[in-house]
Amino acid sequence: MSELTPCPCGRVDARGKVLAFDACCGRYLDHDTPAPDAESLMRSRYSAFVLGRVNYLNSSWHPSTRPAELTLEPGQKWLGLEVKRHRVVDADHAEVQFVARSRLGGRGVRLCENSRFVREGGRWFYVDGDLK
Template structure:
């Protein structure tokens, strides 16, 4: 079950003046309007927002077919606390990496997910392939 759309974007992206972006001006474009993310970082941010909002179908749709699981179960009790993008590296026109730290609370326990994710662009769309956790 997904949550209603928030006012501010869960990914925490900010404008040039340091103000938090509205969901509709940020990840909402990719999750609500099926607009392709322009780069791997934007896709990664929208995937984080999809986790926050419980949007399982969006997560599966943005996962590359070569590594996509057949099923994905999200914990509705997980409380997402924040995202920090540490780096975004464009390898070539169709490959990129994003390093991030996502924090959440699960069953009362704080969890910190630090990953360098790999992305590929096919047919004009970016897809999450896999990642290495630290």
């Protein structure tokens, strides 16, 4: 991705302009910079799904719930992300409610999830989530 490519997660700046990938999720996916909060981690995980970055998805998934193998759906096209809510539970726990839209086999798919995150050793990890 070029330094001016809009970030797949759709995060916007104060003027409402979508941030560039390098200034947004690229910092976490390409440079091993820890996400500062659960929402940033969740957004970077969405970008990893869009870009097919399975290694990042595995490394940002808490070991207690990480699947033995993660296989992405071939042909799935991610269309957008909407963060509904980011709730800090305490200093090391947070929840993010989001809707991610995609197209698979010609059909529209909406993934609505309330995700749980934990911070350990200064890094945030995805733990699990409840689908809605």
